[in-house]
Amino acid sequence: MSAYDTNTTSVFPLPLDPPLPAEEPSEPSPLPLSPRKLPDWLHAHIHTPNDLTQERHSAVELNLATISPLIQNAQLNPEQLAVVTAPAEPTLVLAGAGSGKTHTLIHRVAHLVTQGLPPDQILLITFTRKAAEEMIHRTQLLLQQHSLKIQGGTFHAMGLIWLKHYGGALGLPPKFSIMDEDDAQGLVHLLMSKLSFSRRKGFPKKQHILALFSRAVNTLRSIADTVSRDFPWLDAHTPQLVVLFRAYTETKWRQHRVDYDDLLYLVYKLLCLHEPSRRRLGTHYQAVLVDEYQDTTKLQSEIVRLLGSHHHNVMVVGDDAQSIYGFRGAHTKNMLEFQDAFPSVRLYKLEHNYRSTAPILTLANTVLQDAKDLYPKRLFTAKAGGQSPELIACYSEQAQSDLLTERILQCHDEGIPLHRMAVLFRSSAHSNNLELTLARHKLAFVKYGGLQLTETAHFKDVLAYLRAADNPLDSNAWHRLLLLLDRVGPKLAERIIATMQEAPHPLDVLDQVPGKAESTIRLLNNVIRTTQDESISLTDRLTFVIKHYEPILKRDYPEDAKVRIEDLKPLCDLARQSTSLAAFLEDLTLNPSATSSSKHAHPDHHLVLSTIHSAKGLEWDVVFVIWVLDGQFPPVRSWHEEQALEEERRLLYVAITRPREQLFLTYPTEHYHNASKQNLDSLCRFLAPIPDDILPSYEMDQA
DNA sequence: TACGGGAATATTTTT
DNA sequence: TATTCCCGTA
Numbered sequence: 001m002s003a004y005d006t007n008t009t010s011v012f013p014l015p016l017d018p019p020l021p022a023e024e025p026s027e028p029s030p031l032p033l034s035p036r037k038l039p040d041w042l043h044a045h046i047h048t049p050n051d052l053t054q055e056r057h058s059a060v061e062l063n064l065a066t067i068s069p070l071i072q073n074a075q076l077n078p079e080q081l082a083v084v085t086a087p088a089e090p091t092l093v094l095a096g097a098g099s100g101k102t103h104t105l106i107h108r109v110a111h112l113v114t115q116g117l118p119p120d121q122i123l124l125i126t127f128t129r130k131a132a133e134e135m136i137h138r139t140q141l142l143l144q145q146h147s148l149k150i151q152g153g154t155f156h157a158m159g160l161i162w163l164k165h166y167g168g169a170l171g172l173p174p175k176f177s178i179m180d181e182d183d184a185q186g187l188v189h190l191l192m193s194k195l196s197f198s199r200r201k202g203f204p205k206k207q208h209i210l211a212l213f214s215r216a217v218n219t220l221r222s223i224a225d226t227v228s229r230d231f232p233w234l235d236a237h238t239p240q241l242v243v244l245f246r247a248y249t250e251t252k253w254r255q256h257r258v259d260y261d262d263l264l265y266l267v268y269k270l271l272c273l274h275e276p277s278r279r280r281l282g283t284h285y286q287a288v289l290v291d292e293y294q295d296t297t298k299l300q301s302e303i304v305r306l307l308g309s310h311h312h313n314v315m316v317v318g319d320d321a322q323s324i325y326g327f328r329g330a331h332t333k334n335m336l337e338f339q340d341a342f343p344s345v346r347l348y349k350l351e352h353n354y355r356s357t358a359p360i361l362t363l364a365n366t367v368l369q370d371a372k373d374l375y376p377k378r379l380f381t382a383k384a385g386g387q388s389p390e391l392i393a394c395y396s397e398q399a400q401s402d403l404l405t406e407r408i409l410q411c412h413d414e415g416i417p418l419h420r421m422a423v424l425f426r427s428s429a430h431s432n433n434l435e436l437t438l439a440r441h442k443l444a445f446v447k448y449g450g451l452q453l454t455e456t457a458h459f460k461d462v463l464a465y466l467r468a469a470d471n472p473l474d475s476n477a478w479h480r481l482l483l484l485l486d487r488v489g490p491k492l493a494e495r496i497i498a499t500m501q502e503a504p505h506p507l508d509v510l511d512q513v514p515g516k517a518e519s520t521i522r523l524l525n526n527v528i529r530t531t532q533d534e535s536i537s538l539t540d541r542l543t544f545v546i547k548h549y550e551p552i553l554k555r556d557y558p559e560d561a562k563v564r565i566e567d568l569k570p571l572c573d574l575a576r577q578s579t580s581l582a583a584f585l586e587d588l589t590l591n592p593s594a595t596s597s598s599k600h601a602h603p604d605h606h607l608v609l610s611t612i613h614s615a616k617g618l619e620w621d622v623v624f625v626i627w628v629l630d631g632q633f634p635p636v637r638s639w640h641e642e643q644a645l646e647e648e649r650r651l652l653y654v655a656i657t658r659p660r661e662q663l664f665l666t667y668p669t670e671h672y673h674n675a676s677k678q679n680l681d682s683l684c685r686f687l688a689p690i691p692d693d694i695l696p697s698y699e700m701d702q703a
Numbered sequence: 704t705a706c707g708g709g710a711a712t713a714t715t716t717t718t
Numbered sequence: 719t720a721t722t723c724c725c726g727t728a
């Protein structure tokens with residue numbers, strides 16, 4: 001950590017600069033119109049199987065002497081070994097689904113360590129929390145004591161760490177808090193009404209506005225540009241959106257708060273503009289490894305580029321066929337553009353699938369063969385035999401749930417533990433009926449991707465106390481708290497918050513609010529002051545807050561107040577592990593699953609329900625994909641957008657490549673779609689043209 | 704200005 | 719289908 005200690009105080013003149021120019025910047029070069037055509041450089045670096053053979057031999061001979069037993073024992077195939085022992089230069093690894101990507105990456109880390117690179121100078125970044133956890137965990141298993149020092153996590157988690165140490169150079173205060181999605185929406189909503197951009201005149205909803213802002217930041221484009229590119233139907237509101245974005249940015253900054261995108265954007269800005277920081281970070285990390293690179297946004301790939309600008313020892317791993325975060329600004333072309341950042345890039349491919357049986361892989365390849373804009377790649381497996389996947393038409397949603405329950409129990413009886421089976425679906429709500437049915441049969445399950453405990457009202461309320469204590473400028477927290485009080489409504493709350501923002505001692509303002517709510521506001525203030533008291537243990541403070549909140553909870557939720565109080569218990573357990581209030585809150589916003597993980601400490605005997613997005617990188621013996629009904633998957637709104645449809649196809653590909661042994665695809669043959677007022681009755685369009693010998697289909701009997 | 708009732712609406716996916 | 723937003727009333 002020594003590299004962090006010095007020179008964080010130098011002031012770089014960048015105070016209230018909004019992240020993006022309000023005026024049009026120089027136009028980035030437009031996308032090539034025929035993205036089907038692959039860039040020339042890609043061909044230049046393609047290793048045909050023959051090339052690979054030569055490459056791998058030289059790699060083996062060169063490095064065998066220095067490879068530790070760790071790597072020799074790892075049973076890497078030649079392609080993987082080539083990646084593991086690749087020279088320290090820009091490297092792009094195209095790794096197909098189930099090709100041992102993580103396995104390869106962690107052995108690459110082991111290789112670097114055995115080559116003498118200090119573990120704390122290796123940076124391992126991924127895009128999702130789950131992938132990060134998995135990778136760090138497996139690295140620890142492999143490297144034991146060394147791994148503790150390896151720097152790794154999600155882009156956002158790393159961003160936070162860097163900003164804490166170097167953010168001062170941007171004028172960022174040493175202490176700032178992180179906004180979650182809800183906070184961001186609340187703030188946008190507030191500013192909208194302040195600026196009287198009423199939704200009446202067709203002004204977009206806050207979710208959409210935020211999506212737009214996020215897109216702009218993640219693609220490094222101006223608001224106006226983003227509107228015309230990605231949100232053309234909002235064109236009439238561009239001037240207001242620009243004003244709103246600036247207000248949003250300035251308010252965040254004034255309140256010492258950063259949203260998810262800021263965690264990346266500010267790092268980007270720091271690396272761009274503050275040479276000392278760039279040099280320090282760039283030389284500190286001697287090797288940068290990025291997983292799931294296909295899900296990287298422009299903003300993230302720029303950070304990678306800047307981090308590697310000194311040593312060029314950057315390895316990125318990904319699979320363009322599994323790029324499923326386009327809605328967040330990721331694009332398959334980001335993967336191909338790696339060359340722009342590092343012209344001397346070498347390309348490696350991992351196409352040997354170790355996960356699935358041949359019939360499953362054939363189906364996966366078939367789904368992908370009509371895909372557009374993808375790097376040509378065909379997975380193969382040595383796992384011969386295996387059962388064909390099955391497509392099963394059910395006559396209703398309930399029938400689908402019943403069928404699944406039956407099959408799951410059947411597999412369970414055949415000796416497959418519950419946690420080695422998973423049900424996957426396009427969107428979270430698709431599992432609602434199934435969840436009820438499973439519960440009726442007393443089948444234990446965990447769900448990834450649904451409404452988390454952290455998103456429930458009572459949870460957010462309690463958190464608001466902690467957040468207000470941690471950062472008295474946090475207007476969302478105060479808004480929430482003040483509205484819990486009787487006789488305080490939006491107007492009064494807003495007035496109080498506005499006064500607090502200006503005051504040198506914000507909390508003192510609360511003691512001087514005249515009017516009917518005077519005493520309750522004072523009481524609230526006392527609670528906050530106590531919560532700030534670092535001499536009391538965090539757990540005790542939390543217990544104190546909950547005690548104060550209890551009567552309010554009983555008032556607002558008289559029916560299930562007891563259940564909700566029970567809900568809050570795990571929070572106390574979690575608090576015990578945190579060193580400070582600030583650390584606790586950070587952990588909670590960046591890692592909300594920590595709450596559920598304590599709740600499901602042993603998901604060992606639980607069936608897994610998951611959105612396909614959350615399932616990426618994971619595998620099970622048996623996988624059921626439900627709701628493969630055109631209109632649900634792919635959703636109706638993607639029907640007329642080619643790009644969106646392509647992403648849906650890749651999403652299906654991700655789902656199909658999850659199982660090791662058995663794959664079932666099910667759908668109800670008929671379902672009324674409320675939003676579009678039409679009846680959905682056809683099979684998912686990507687599966688419909690597939691012949692029976694690849695995907696045998698069955699019809700469920702009427703009960 | 705707080706609050707409750709009724710109507711409109713649009714409905715992913717993650718950090 | 720469930721939320722979210724708007725408006726009228728106390």
